[in-house]
Amino acid sequence: MQNKYNYLRCYLLTAVAICWQATLFLQPYRCNRTLMNILEWHNTGIAPTDIGNDEMREISIAEKLIGLVQRTGQVHAFAGKCPHAGAPLCSGWLDAQGRIVCPLHKYRFDPVNGRNTSGEGYKLFTYPTRVQDGTVWVGIVPPAL
Numbered sequence: 001m002q003n004k005y006n007y008l009r010c011y012l013l014t015a016v017a018i019c020w021q022a023t024l025f026l027q028p029y030r031c032n033r034t035l036m037n038i039l040e041w042h043n044t045g046i047a048p049t050d051i052g053n054d055e056m057r058e059i060s061i062a063e064k065l066i067g068l069v070q071r072t073g074q075v076h077a078f079a080g081k082c083p084h085a086g087a088p089l090c091s092g093w094l095d096a097q098g099r100i101v102c103p104l105h106k107y108r109f110d111p112v113n114g115r116n117t118s119g120e121g122y123k124l125f126t127y128p129t130r131v132q133d134g135t136v137w138v139g140i141v142p143p144a145l
């Protein structure tokens with residue numbers, strides 16, 4: 001009898017563990033969907049085809065300086081000022097791997113995720129983008145949040 005209860009307890013604990021793992025697995029997806037819904041989307045008025053492969057475009061949205069770059073067929077948006085000392089990143093250039101090179105101290109950043117690929121430990125802020133009605137839209141968190 002005792003053995004039977006042990007099996008039952010083991011099954012129950014396994015079921016609870018699986019449910020817990022499932023909620024942890026789905027959490028980022030839920031957060032991401034919620035975040036996408038609360039963003040303010042701004043039309044840049046720029047078609048994805050207007051941005052060349054080795055080109056960065058600087059735009060101003062909601063009093064923010066934002067850079068646009070096209071990489072692997074997608075347009076990525078990033079903060080226009082370098083997180084190190086505020087240099088205008090769009091005055092820099094893209095290296096052979098498509099990373100942004102800051103014109104001032106030559107730190108490099110991945111425009112897809114903002115990672116500081118030259119290893120100084122900075123993080124470039126990136127913004128979500130989407131293409132709608134033939135133009136690029138950039139999502140910004142509203143100032144009230």
Ligand code: FES
Nearest residue numbers: 082084085102105
């Ligand atoms: S300001 Fe960009 S690397 Fe220093």
